[in-house]
Amino acid sequence: MQATASVRAQFLQARPACRPAARRSAVQPVRAAAAQGEMVDDMGFKLMRKGVKVAAKETILSPRFYTTDFDEVDEIFNLEKNPNLPMEELTAMLEEFRRDYNQKHFVRNEGFHEAADAIQGDMRKIFIEFLERSCTAEFSGFLLYKELGRRLQKSNPVVAEIFTLLARDEARHAGFINKALSDFNLALDLGFLTKNRTYTFFKPKFIIYATYLSEKIGYWRYISMYRHLQRNPDNQLYPMFEYFENWCQDENRHGDFLTAVLKARPELLKGLEARLWSRFFCLSVYITMYLNDHQRSKFYEALGLNTTQFNRHVILETNNATARIFPEVPDVEAPGFWPAMDRMVQYNEKIVEIGNSEAPEFLKKVQQAFYIERIIAECFQLFVGPMVRSGSFDIEGAGSYQY
Ligand SMILES: [Fe+2]
Numbered sequence: 001m002q003a004t005a006s007v008r009a010q011f012l013q014a015r016p017a018c019r020p021a022a023r024r025s026a027v028q029p030v031r032a033a034a035a036q037g038e039m040v041d042d043m044g045f046k047l048m049r050k051g052v053k054v055a056a057k058e059t060i061l062s063p064r065f066y067t068t069d070f071d072e073v074d075e076i077f078n079l080e081k082n083p084n085l086p087m088e089e090l091t092a093m094l095e096e097f098r099r100d101y102n103q104k105h106f107v108r109n110e111g112f113h114e115a116a117d118a119i120q121g122d123m124r125k126i127f128i129e130f131l132e133r134s135c136t137a138e139f140s141g142f143l144l145y146k147e148l149g150r151r152l153q154k155s156n157p158v159v160a161e162i163f164t165l166l167a168r169d170e171a172r173h174a175g176f177i178n179k180a181l182s183d184f185n186l187a188l189d190l191g192f193l194t195k196n197r198t199y200t201f202f203k204p205k206f207i208i209y210a211t212y213l214s215e216k217i218g219y220w221r222y223i224s225m226y227r228h229l230q231r232n233p234d235n236q237l238y239p240m241f242e243y244f245e246n247w248c249q250d251e252n253r254h255g256d257f258l259t260a261v262l263k264a265r266p267e268l269l270k271g272l273e274a275r276l277w278s279r280f281f282c283l284s285v286y287i288t289m290y291l292n293d294h295q296r297s298k299f300y301e302a303l304g305l306n307t308t309q310f311n312r313h314v315i316l317e318t319n320n321a322t323a324r325i326f327p328e329v330p331d332v333e334a335p336g337f338w339p340a341m342d343r344m345v346q347y348n349e350k351i352v353e354i355g356n357s358e359a360p361e362f363l364k365k366v367q368q369a370f371y372i373e374r375i376i377a378e379c380f381q382l383f384v385g386p387m388v389r390s391g392s393f394d395i396e397g398a399g400s401y402q403y
């Protein structure tokens, strides 16, 4: 993998001569950008205050915070209104979550600081961006689960406690990553983000599809990175990745809980509407990850991963897992699937390139509109493209499989 070797060589060259001593002095000199009175560090990151990074600008591809109609959630889980909820299974799950298998897992070892100091140059910036995105995604899960746990306390205490324990796990994950950011002399003000970030509203059923997928894809991302780095220890640039094996089991358990929730609501798993939403959410999650990761290929290459292969593997595995529960999933092995995904990567590269150009803003928007339209057209083609009928529900009858 030559590209990988050259990227690694580039940033290894950029290591400071004297690392341990460099760390304390490497607290980024903060300078005031005189014109706007903004503080920026020496990598160009805007700071809210010393050591606290201003969150990256939100885009259509960035991790979001979600909110939902909590009264409707209450209707879904209310024990009086839903006597058929599989409470035996959910109570057994609650027992599992209470065991808290990873209670002692997230204890940092001594290698974090030194490893962070060794990551310099462009790669340092890319690493920080990766950590910020991951932290925001984990924290987003925490906020949503915490609120669900709070709102369901009266109507379904078992499900409420499970959501609260999911929030416990996500808070741990987000906190661990934020601590990692502090190895790079930066951190996110999560309290400030909670109050100031835009919340995207999704109806409860969409929240269930989307969180199921994000947990499962999260599991496959973490475990695939972990296994790759175990096979290639030279690429283990930062100790955080060593924690991914147990970490991803949290995500897997979260996904299994959401599987139980989906099964408890058969209307989410059968019928034309359910199939169309399954299709939509699978494609949205796969496309978002594919474009995001290709926009940051250097990061994956530095870990010795081929971004395209890594992404395809994660999507294939997630799709296989999802096919066990969703009524329909995209046929990711159909001949046109990956070429369409790759074309979208190229269009997205153009959009980023135009965004970084010196052209006036209105001209950038016009130029970008062409490629945005191309991406929308590709998405539509995939949406109406080949699908695989799947799921564990047999309720639509044998005839429904003949099409
Ligand atoms: Fe997590």
Ligand SMILES: [Fe+2]
Pocket (backbone or CB within 6 Å): 141, 170, 215, 218, 250, 251, 254
């Ligand atoms: Fe999770």
